[in-house]
Each structure stands twice: as structure tokens, then as C-alpha cells.
Amino acid sequence: MQSQVTRALSQASGFLSQNSLRCFSSTTFHKKDLVIEPTKTPKTLPQFDASLKFGHCPSDHLFEVDWNSKDGWGTPKISAYRNFEIDPLNSTLHYAIQCFEGLKAFHGVDGKVRLFRPERNMKRFKSSCSRIALPEFEESELLECLKEYVRVDRRWVPTVPDFSLYLRPTAISMTDALGVRQPESSKIYILGTPVGPYFPSGFKPIRLYAEKQFIRAFPGGYGQYKLGANYGPTIMVSREAEKKGFHQILWLTDNKITEIGASNIFFYLKNDDGELELVTAPIDGLSLPGVVRDSILTLAREMGEFKVSERYLNIEDFIRLSKEKRILEAFGAGTAMTIAPVELIHYDEVDYKIPVDPKHNAGELTRRLLQKVKDIQYGVNPHPWGVVIA
């Protein structure tokens, strides 16, 4: 009922907006102009079980809003999922003028649908767009459109525990011309695709290959933005590590531990002052400012049981602490994995094992922090970070 009203209002304002395009669209699009055209051919939902492959099965709808340098932002629209017509000249295909976000919609224990700190994704998305020369927008307007998108595709938010609807806001150039320059037209779109737990049958700690030859990010670069450019070039490197039996790359820059795969990494250790300390890399251009990362820092500080630091651990520091059995736990953190225990880091032909409680396949702090995050995501712990949207 509510969505019908919204839709009617949206269509009315969408109509208006088409007649006053220049006046409303120069700096942002608006949720009030959102046009919703529900699909006439809803798909059959996939099985929400271990057979579900991540990122292969888009939901019924697509959110889109187009921009061009002459008219600014057009009318935002939710309509049936469809392929794009893209010119071979399109500058996204040639120059990686693109960026994206990743977040999830959770079906809570109370039957409500929640996003987890989505304003952080919107903020990061806007900063990524700006870095890759795509137009900016008002974050709160995109967030309201995103919420509406999830409401429209609510049946795609799995009700199965530990499942969720993965949401992928994406921005691409739609300029059909070669020449490395500012795009003259572009598109923001959002797709949704249901996703199961990162470890379908409970924790399976991951093994990391610390990479010496290839670097993910560098000072003066763009490691802190979700640009396509940060991902494609890592595939060849990861593939070689996978062939050797490792799950992900541990990325180093000047021997500083920055990230794993496409996630942040935390170490729980006994530091040189004899204190217990939870350590992750600072956000200074080499690592992504992860939403889960920031949440863990806040939750860990609230626990008040140990020191919490954003500082670099060099690989040599890690090796020394590891040899002295002072690395107590390590885990990755990101939207895809939430929190994943690390059991081994391979560096320079040597395996360094990290303790995991064999009963749970994860350390105690790792499990406690994951539980805290999940309790907010699935509404077990009502919390301002769990934003109810439906």
C-alpha cells in the first residue's frame, strides 16, 4: 500500500521533473522524483541454500539514474532488471572510469529488513565517484533510493539465517568516445543479488599468502577508494596464490601489512609493552575504510578489555611476534566475509601459524566480535547501526 502511494507520488514528481530538468538536477537527483516501474515478469527465487553462488543471480529490478554534463542528473528509476546497450567506444570499457559499493540487506529475527550503517557506503561511494571523475550527488538521496529499491525487491531478502541480499551500487561512464578525459555522461545503478554465509558450514579459517612482488596500493594512489582499478589487477596475483593452496593475498606496501584480498585485517596480539592489543592498518591511502572495520574498532573500544590501535604492523613485526607466540588471533573483516579467522600467513617460503580454537575454528575474540556485528545486522541487538527499512 505504502509502495503504491510512493509510486504514484514518484510518477507525478517524475513527470514534473521531466519538464524542469535543469532546475532540479544540477547537483543531485532526488528520491522524491523516483519512478518505479515494477517488472511484469517476476523471476522464481533461487534456492537459499549452499547451492547459491555469490553474484550470479540478480533480483527482479535495477535502480538507474543517468547524468550528462549538459542537463545534469536525470530522473531516478527502478524498473525490470535489463542489459545495458553499450557502445564499443564507451570509456568505462577502455579507461576503467567506474567505481562501486557493496552492502547487504538483512532479514532480522523480528521480521524486519535492515541495512548496516548504509550512510557510510554512500559517503564512500561519493568519494570514489569524485576520485574517478564521475559526478557527485547528495548521499542521503541515493540512500533513500536504495531503501526504496530494497522495499521493491523485498522478497529477494532471504529469510534464511546468515543469508542476505547483497546490494551493489555502481557508477560508470556512459561517454561514447575515446580520449582520456572527464566523462560527458554517466550512470549510477544498483543491483541486488542474494548471498549466503561466507562459510556455509561454519568457520573454516583462511590461509594467506603474503605477496612480496606485487603491490595493491601505494602512497599517492587510490587504495582507499572502491575503484574497479583496485580489483582487476589483483586477480592474476590471487590466482597464483590459490594455485599454491592459499585463500587470499596478504597485501604489503613497503613491508607494511595493509589488507587481505579485498578486506581489512586485524591482529590481536601481546605488544612490546606486554599489553593486549587489537591492531589494524590506519586509513592513510593504502587501505579501504571498511564499514565492518570501523564497526569492529568501535565495538572493541566499547569492550574496554584491551588496547585498540590503528597502526601498521610490518611483516617483520608480525614474524617476530609470531615466533614469540604473541600473535593471539587474526581475522579479516569486510562486507562479504563479515569476519573470517586467519590460521596461517605464508611469507618468503615460511608458514607462520596463528592460533585458532580447534573447537570453533576461530579465536575467542574473533567469535565475540562477529557475534556482536551479526546481532546488530539481524536485529538481535536493536542498535542505531541497524537501520530498519521495511
Add this chain to the structure above:
Amino acid sequence: MQSQVTRALSQASGFLSQNSLRCFSSTTFHKKDLVIEPTKTPKTLPQFDASLKFGHCPSDHLFEVDWNSKDGWGTPKISAYRNFEIDPLNSTLHYAIQCFEGLKAFHGVDGKVRLFRPERNMKRFKSSCSRIALPEFEESELLECLKEYVRVDRRWVPTVPDFSLYLRPTAISMTDALGVRQPESSKIYILGTPVGPYFPSGFKPIRLYAEKQFIRAFPGGYGQYKLGANYGPTIMVSREAEKKGFHQILWLTDNKITEIGASNIFFYLKNDDGELELVTAPIDGLSLPGVVRDSILTLAREMGEFKVSERYLNIEDFIRLSKEKRILEAFGAGTAMTIAPVELIHYDEVDYKIPVDPKHNAGELTRRLLQKVKDIQYGVNPHPWGVVIA
């Protein structure tokens, strides 16, 4: 006549190949299988004059060949230029799984059409594909397909002096799934678009902004490959320099001068031993191994008049030499510009002027080298580098 025969043969082998896909396609596609479907609606040629904008006007045809991990390479095809249907999940749009090449077809003074050292572009393209986890192929097969493509669109090779047909081989993932991993399907395509001289009304020396904050390439990265990832992130940086009145960025890594914009850079100077020396950055991962760059090195060595070196010039070295009036000339080199004189480098709030002969808006060596390259490209000087294809 010849093209009709080629076409008939191609269609026959194309038919055969469709019936024996697995047997021929595992490691490369083949020119002998090329299918040509000429457009039924040839376009009107644009004006080959100063009104021609680079990269906006594709020719009549598109070369395409598809790959997937199950069947390998499909049948190569030249057909009417068309848009692609691309799924919003496509991993080229999200993770910059893409790379490209740029080369030109020249209408020579003898009426023949030539490519300039195209085997170098094919080799670099293959290495870029490999770096970005796209499948490899036999370079000579792609080159033969490229030649045929130019023959099919021969009328698009401008007969106007200093014009050419720019050719853009491109490789993209065609995998419709999220997840940062090896693509399961991909496409190579080639488009052509006519291009005029870099300086429509004679030389106009360029002014460079030496960038201190942002870095283009870094050790352990991918600066030596033509990945989309090397281009998009530079746009915002170039735009800011353009606003200040500069034409291009002079890229530094650890204060080493590497490239300008998307081209190589040369300095002609008097070195600390009192010798005349032509200097450009070595190919060690930070700079693109340019075809024009390599050609200039060879031609300059053949001249035997001065020392020719692939070594780094630090920005401090440049400043010192500039102050001592020992920078005699500087020029950029690349497929787009061929050779472009540099008249100024701005670094840390100071302008450093570089001599240009006011009569020609370029130094003498700059002009001599450009003439040598152009004479080969346009068939004035018959040379093995000028590959006659039609």
C-alpha cells in the same frame, strides 16, 4: 577482388570452425577462420579536417572474437559496428578487467596503407591481457585479423596528410557475475576511428605540470601495461592541472620522471660529462614500453650524433640542468601525439622553461626525429617498420 576471395575462404573456414570449435580454439583464434559480414548500411565519411574530433566517429565495422573457459576461442568476425548488450553484473564494469592497444593505419604518399610496427602492439596487448587475467592468443593471428579489418574499412583511412585511421584493439571480460576472480568469458574487439594531426595548425609546444601528490605507477604495480586501471584514475589529476593552464601531467614516482599524460618523455641535454645525451625513462615497470619511444631510441642511435640513454632523470636533476641551461630540448612521444615538443615544466610553484626554436615551435632534434618517424609511417622512406597492408 582479393578481399572477395579472402571473404569466401573465410566464410568457408568459418563454417568449418563452427563444427570443430574445440579442436581449433583452445589457445588462439585463427585468421583463416575469420568471417566477414560487410555492413549493409555504410556511413557517410566525416570531414577529414580540423572539425574531426578524436575518438567520436567509429568506422563501419567492428572486429570481434569471443572466448569462454569451456570452449576456448570462438570464430573471429568482422561485421557492422554495433552496440554490445552488457549485463549490469558484467565484471568489466565492476573490476576493470580490461586492457587495450592503440595504433594507426596511414595512407602513404604512394597510395598504399601502412601500419607502423604493429607486431609490437600485438605483443604488448597480449602481455596486458595476461596481466589482467584475460586469455592469451597468438599475436600473429590477431595481427592478420587486424590487417583484414583495415582492408575492409580501407575507405576510412584518410588520404589527407597527417591524418590516419586510429585502431583500438580492446579486451574485456564478458563474465556476468560479481566476485573478483578469473573471467569465465571475454571478448577481444577492434574498432577504428579516423584521427587528424595532434597539432592541427603546426606545432604548439606543451606545458607540463609535474605532479607531487598523485602517482601514476609504482614498483610492483602495472604501469608497463595498457590496463584501463592506468587511465581512469589520472583524469581527476589532469583536470586539475588543465584548470591551472597546463596541457598534461608530468608523472613522478619517488621523484623519478616517468611519463607525461599517457605518453613517454625524452630530454635532450648536456650531461655532467659534457656530452650531448638523449634521455628517456627505462622500462622497469613504471612506464609504458611505447612503440614510438622504442623507434626514437633506435633512430637516434642510428644518427650516431649523441649519446642515447634509458635512465631516470630525477626532477631535482632536471631542475639543476634547467637552471644551468643544459636542457636543450624535451618532447613527448606516443601513438596519439607521435612527437610533441615541451616548452615548460611546472614544479613546486616554479616554471622551468625549455628552449624551443621560435621559428618552428620545436627544437631541431625534435623536428628531425618526428620527420624520420613520419617518413616511415607515410611511406616517404620505405622501411621494414612501415608494414604495407593494402
